[in-house]
Amino acid sequence: MSLQTAHSPARRATEQLMQVRGLTMSYGSGAAENKILQDLDLDVRAGEFVSIVGPSGVGKTTLLRCLSGLLAPKAGTISVGGQQITGPHPDLAVVFQDYSRSLLPWMSTRENVAFPLQGKGMGKAERNALADRNLAAVGLAGQGDKYPWEMSGGMQQRVAIARALAYNAKVLLMDEPFASVDAQTRFDLEDLVIDLHTNLGVTVILVTHDIDEALYLADKVVVIAEKPATVVDVIETNFGEVRDQVETKADPRFAEARARILHRLRDH
Amino acid sequence: MAETAVSTRPDNARRRTRTVRTGTSPAARLLERSWLIAVVFILWWVLSARSTNFFVPSLQEILAVLARDLSSGVIPDGAAYSLTNLAAGLLLAVAVGIVLGLILGEANRLRQVVDPVIHFFRSVPQAALVPLIIGAFGMGQGPKIYTIAFACMWPVLLNTIDGVLGVEPTVRRFAKVYRIPPGLYFRRVVLPAALPQIVAGVRVALPIGITVMVVSELFAATRGLGFYILNSSATFQVPETWAGALFVGVIGYILSVAFVLCERRILRWYIKSGAK
Ligand SMILES: Nc1ncnc2c1ncn2[C@@H]1O[C@H](COP(=O)(O)OP(=O)(O)O)[C@@H](O)[C@H]1O
Ligand SMILES: [Mg+2]
Numbered sequence: 001m002s003l004q005t006a007h008s009p010a011r012r013a014t015e016q017l018m019q020v021r022g023l024t025m026s027y028g029s030g031a032a033e034n035k036i037l038q039d040l041d042l043d044v045r046a047g048e049f050v051s052i053v054g055p056s057g058v059g060k061t062t063l064l065r066c067l068s069g070l071l072a073p074k075a076g077t078i079s080v081g082g083q084q085i086t087g088p089h090p091d092l093a094v095v096f097q098d099y100s101r102s103l104l105p106w107m108s109t110r111e112n113v114a115f116p117l118q119g120k121g122m123g124k125a126e127r128n129a130l131a132d133r134n135l136a137a138v139g140l141a142g143q144g145d146k147y148p149w150e151m152s153g154g155m156q157q158r159v160a161i162a163r164a165l166a167y168n169a170k171v172l173l174m175d176e177p178f179a180s181v182d183a184q185t186r187f188d189l190e191d192l193v194i195d196l197h198t199n200l201g202v203t204v205i206l207v208t209h210d211i212d213e214a215l216y217l218a219d220k221v222v223v224i225a226e227k228p229a230t231v232v233d234v235i236e237t238n239f240g241e242v243r244d245q246v247e248t249k250a251d252p253r254f255a256e257a258r259a260r261i262l263h264r265l266r267d268h
Numbered sequence: 269m270a271e272t273a274v275s276t277r278p279d280n281a282r283r284r285t286r287t288v289r290t291g292t293s294p295a296a297r298l299l300e301r302s303w304l305i306a307v308v309f310i311l312w313w314v315l316s317a318r319s320t321n322f323f324v325p326s327l328q329e330i331l332a333v334l335a336r337d338l339s340s341g342v343i344p345d346g347a348a349y350s351l352t353n354l355a356a357g358l359l360l361a362v363a364v365g366i367v368l369g370l371i372l373g374e375a376n377r378l379r380q381v382v383d384p385v386i387h388f389f390r391s392v393p394q395a396a397l398v399p400l401i402i403g404a405f406g407m408g409q410g411p412k413i414y415t416i417a418f419a420c421m422w423p424v425l426l427n428t429i430d431g432v433l434g435v436e437p438t439v440r441r442f443a444k445v446y447r448i449p450p451g452l453y454f455r456r457v458v459l460p461a462a463l464p465q466i467v468a469g470v471r472v473a474l475p476i477g478i479t480v481m482v483v484s485e486l487f488a489a490t491r492g493l494g495f496y497i498l499n500s501s502a503t504f505q506v507p508e509t510w511a512g513a514l515f516v517g518v519i520g521y522i523l524s525v526a527f528v529l530c531e532r533r534i535l536r537w538y539i540k541s542g543a544k
Contacts, residue, residue: 068445094445101438106460106537116446116454149541167446 005038017203018044018067018171023077025059025066026228036062038228044171049197049204051214054224055265060207061097063224064175067202067205080171090120093169094122095177103148109135110144113163127166133163138192138199154185158192165196172186174206178213187245190217194243211261215254223261225268233264325507334511343496343515350492351519353409354481357416361477362470365421369428370454374461379429390426394419394476395483402487412484419480420473425467431462464538467531474527478520493519 020042026035036059044050054060065071067078069088077084080091096102104111110131117127128152138158148156157177164172174193178186194217197204208214214221215237223233235257239248248254309327316326325410337343372379398415405411435458443453459466483492500508532539 065441070441070444088447090444090447092445094441096438096442098438101436102442104439104457104460105541106463107456116448118456119446119448119452145538147541149537163446 015046016043017046017048017081018042018205019079020067020076021143023063023066023073023078024075024228025062025071025073027062035228037066037073038226038230040224040230042222042231044203044205046170047201047203049194049217049219050206051218051220052205052207052222052223052224053211053214053261054209054229056209058224058227059229060209060224061175064094064173064205064207068173090167091170093167093172094173095157095160095164095165095172097175097177097179099177100148100153100156103156103159103163105147105149108147108150109159109162110141110172112148113144113166114161116163116167130166131162135159137165138162138194151244152185153181154189157185157189158179161193161196165200165202170202171205174204176208177206179208180211186213191243191245193217196233198241212249213257215239215257215261216245217249221257221261224266225265232268233261235260278478284316323506325510329507330510330514333507334515335510337496337508343493343512346491346493346512347498347515347519349409350481350485350494352490353412353416353484354477356413357481358420358470358473358477360413361420361473362424363542364417365424366428366459366466367471369425369466370432370458370462372425373429373432374458386422386425390422394422394480398480398483399487402484407488412481414490415484416477416480420477423472423476424466424469427465427472428462429477431465432458434465435461467535471524471531473529474523475520478516478523482516 020040023037023040023042024035025037026033028034040063042050042052052060052063066073069078069085069092072086073129079085080089085092103109104115107115110128113131113134114124114189115128122130132141135141135144135158138161140155140158140162141153143155145232148159151159160177166231177193178189181189190213193204193206196202206214206217206218214233216239218237221233221235221237222231223235224230225232237257238253239251313327317328319326334343336490372382394415397418401418402411405414435497439457439461443457448457481492482497483496485492486498489495489498493512497509497512497516500506500512
């Protein structure tokens with residue numbers, strides 16, 4: 001996924017990369033147990049873009065924290081590349097919901113992107129070069145010396161994405177990454193992520209409560225609902241590799257899929 | 269004196285620095301900040317000029333004695349000794365306070381066990397412990413340094429713990445997901461995140477250190493500013509006592525100004541990001 005190693009083109013891969021079986025999660029225990037996720041299954045192929053859509057409070061963040069190894073599930077298994085994960089894993093990078101708070105304000109954007117690479121033991125020159133290349137890939141060429149707090153929300157978002165890309169994980173996990181920016185910035189960032197996915201072949205799992213966003217971005221939309229949450233529908237979209245904010249959303253298949261998701265969510 | 273408000277919130281630091289920055293010309297700002305001191309000294313000079321009270325000599329006399337003992341080397345020698353103790357004590361306090369604070373801030377179980385002990389020790393008036401520590405560890409320079417360090421450590425320790433507890437949960441999650449190794453995590457994540465609070469703790473520790481520095485030389489000492497003050501007052505050389513106290517006050521003021529300047533450099537990102 002790093003910029004120098006081109007993977008096979010996206011949206012054509014078929015190889016199974018991530019597999020979730022019987023994922024069950026709850027907060028608290030005994031009488032105070034609050035069941036959030038129940039017996040959830042998920043399959044992600046290499047190079048696939050999967051959206052997980054569900055109403056607020058259904059447990060999307062909880063699900064993503066399980067997938068990223070931050071929370072240990074009560075039951076079930078999560079595996080990446082056939083290997084079961086028990087905690088944070090080098091093949092998994094996360095773009096957080098409150099991206100602005102996950103960037104470190106005492107580091108420049110270059111240092112922010114390079115920092116996890118330092119943790120991997122990479123030398124300074126190499127990690128800075130990689131940081132600059134990934135900043136350029138998200139449209140922030142030459143902005144490495146700026147600090148996050150000198151940037152708009154949308155730009156901070158791009159830094160967080162560059163950091164995840166530079167980490168060179170196989171799977172990018174994103175938790176409502178565009179929920180707190182204005183509409184135009186949101187469209188720009190959506191298109192950026194589509195471009196990165198297409199050009200770099202990175203596998204993306206993105207969680208959102210926005211049905212249009214889920215459909216627009218993904219190859220596959222996984223609908224979760226109910227309490228405790230479980231998968232209620234899986235929709236393979238066929239809008240092709242090139243997407244357009246106006247045309248794709250005007251596609252009759254788009255409207256059809258949206259109606260189907262709305263029905264599913266209403267019925268549960 | 270150790271009971272000075274310990275949790276000097278960094279918000280205050282930010283607000284104060286901002287008002288300082290939005291000044292007019294440097295000369296006007298200097299005037300604005302120093303006129304009151306000038307007035308106090310002029311009033312002191314005028315009111316004490318005809319003093320016949322043995323314990324309140326005229327400022328003129330105090331300054332004359334100060335000038336004499338400065339040029340004779342008595343005060344500079346004492347200052348060198350005392351300030352060495354202060355610097356060593358503060359450094360020790362900051363080092364131990366930060367390291368312990370980082371560990372206790374991260375280790376929740378351990379902190380809950382140790383917490384009552386910390387609050388007990390920090391509530392004991394530190395000056396009262398001085399004769400005990402010196403009695404236990406002997407005369408020399410070492411016990412004085414340890415006394416200063418002991419007294420100064422509490423605000424640094426408590427503020428460091430506070431700062432660590434205030435680290436954004438998202439920042440912690442980021443460090444976990446991206447598998448930042450522990451050493452790097454402490455050095456480049458927790459320490460900078462807690463730094464505004466730590467600096468506030470050191471600012472509180474500084475005047476405590478100066479007081480304990482003086483007090484520690486009231487017992488079993490043959491050198492230093494505290495000794496100079498005690499010795500002169502024991503032999504009824506009242507102007508010398510005043511001169512010594514005045515000198516310590518000036519040192520304290522200079523150190524606090526120097527500290528604010530350092531603070532602004534160390535917390536550049538914090539001040540700038542907050543001011544935006
Ligand atoms: N750390 C936690 N402890 C206890 N309950 C939690 C915790 N985090 C989330 N919850 C609860 O779990 C449910 C799902 O939360 P979340 O996963 O954040 O939903 P979503 O991201 O879909 O909005 C909510 O009802 C929330 O109150
Ligand atoms: Mg959420």
